[in-house]
Amino acid sequence: MSNAKRPDPGRRNERSRQAILDAARELVTEVGYAKVTIEAIAARAGVGKQTIYRWWPGKGAVIFDSFLTLSEGAEGLALPDTGDIEADLKVVMRATVAEFADPAFEAPIRALNTEIIHDPKLAAQYREKLAGPVDEVKKERLRSAQRAGQFAVDADLDLALELLYAPLYQRWLHRSGPLTPEYADALVELTLKAFHP
Numbered sequence: 001m002s003n004a005k006r007p008d009p010g011r012r013n014e015r016s017r018q019a020i021l022d023a024a025r026e027l028v029t030e031v032g033y034a035k036v037t038i039e040a041i042a043a044r045a046g047v048g049k050q051t052i053y054r055w056w057p058g059k060g061a062v063i064f065d066s067f068l069t070l071s072e073g074a075e076g077l078a079l080p081d082t083g084d085i086e087a088d089l090k091v092v093m094r095a096t097v098a099e100f101a102d103p104a105f106e107a108p109i110r111a112l113n114t115e116i117i118h119d120p121k122l123a124a125q126y127r128e129k130l131a132g133p134v135d136e137v138k139k140e141r142l143r144s145a146q147r148a149g150q151f152a153v154d155a156d157l158d159l160a161l162e163l164l165y166a167p168l169y170q171r172w173l174h175r176s177g178p179l180t181p182e183y184a185d186a187l188v189e190l191t192l193k194a195f196h197p
Contacts, residue, residue, distance in 0.1 A: 016045070016047050016051060017055065018069075019045040019046060019047065020041060020042075020045040020047060020051070020052055020055075020062060020066075021062070021065060021066040021069050022045070022066070023040075023041045023042075023044035023045040024036065024041050024062045024063045024065075024066040025063075025066040025067065025069075025108045026044065027040055027041060027044060028063055028066070028108055028111040028112070029107040029108050029111055032111060032114075033063065033111055033112075033114065033115040036059060036063065037059065038052055038053070038058070038059055038062070041059075041062060060119075060122060063112075063115075064112075064122065064125060064126070064129075066108070067108060067109070067112050067126075067130075068129060068130060078137060078140075078141075079092055079137060079138060079140075079141035080092070080141075081141060081144055083148065084150075085141075085142075085144075085145035085148070085150045085151060085192065086150075086188060086189070086192055088141065089141075089164070089188040089191075089192070090184065090185050090188050092138075093164070093168070093184035093185070093187055093188050094181045094184045094185070096165075096168065096184065097168065097179045097180065097181065097183065097184040098179075100168070100172045100179055101179045106172075112126070113173070135158075135161060138161055139157040139158075139161065142155070142157050142160060142161075143157070149197055150197065151192070151195050151196075151197060152195045152196065152197050153197065155195045160191060160194075160195055163190075163191050163194060163195075164187055164188070164191040165187075167187055168183075168184070168187060171183070
């Protein structure tokens with residue numbers, strides 16, 4: 001009995017999983033979180049509802065995982081460390097501004113943020129699985145700058161990140177101005193001035 005060309009169930013499952021995550025993210029963007037159903041996700045992904053329930057307990061878990069895939073690889077993430085904190089932060093902030101200006105990223109993240117406002121459990125999950133680990137990576141780069149004498153050693157690093165990112169988030173959330181590389185650079189310069197050693 002030949003075993004050549006047998007289907008690989010792992011690959012088929014990964015393909016289905018990705019189709020489900022893509023469908024969930026697309027539907028949230030199109031109709032909003034409240035109107036998304038497991039049935040709609042299954043139909044869009046071309047799978048049965050039982051396939052979704054095999055991997056996730058419900059709609060919220062599927063949708064949240066669909067957002068996590070936008071930032072996959074955060075575990076191995078490290079900010080650039082060339083020895084010049086200003087240059088490194090400008091690279092990072094310019095990339096962040098570009099990401100928030102990209103409709104493929106912006107629309108689903110806006111939908112997620114809207115839901116987080118009303119769902120403390122989802123907000124806690126977002127903080128634990130995505131925002132917290134990413135913030136820790138950012139703080140590690142600031143600690144490196146502290147050791148190099150480029151950033152105040154007594155700085156509250158959580159506050160420093162808020163000063164750096166909150167204006168960007170505010171501008172994005174309220175659509176109150178353009179997200180440009182120049183804007184990103186200005187945020188870095190102001191933050192570094194505030195936390196100069």
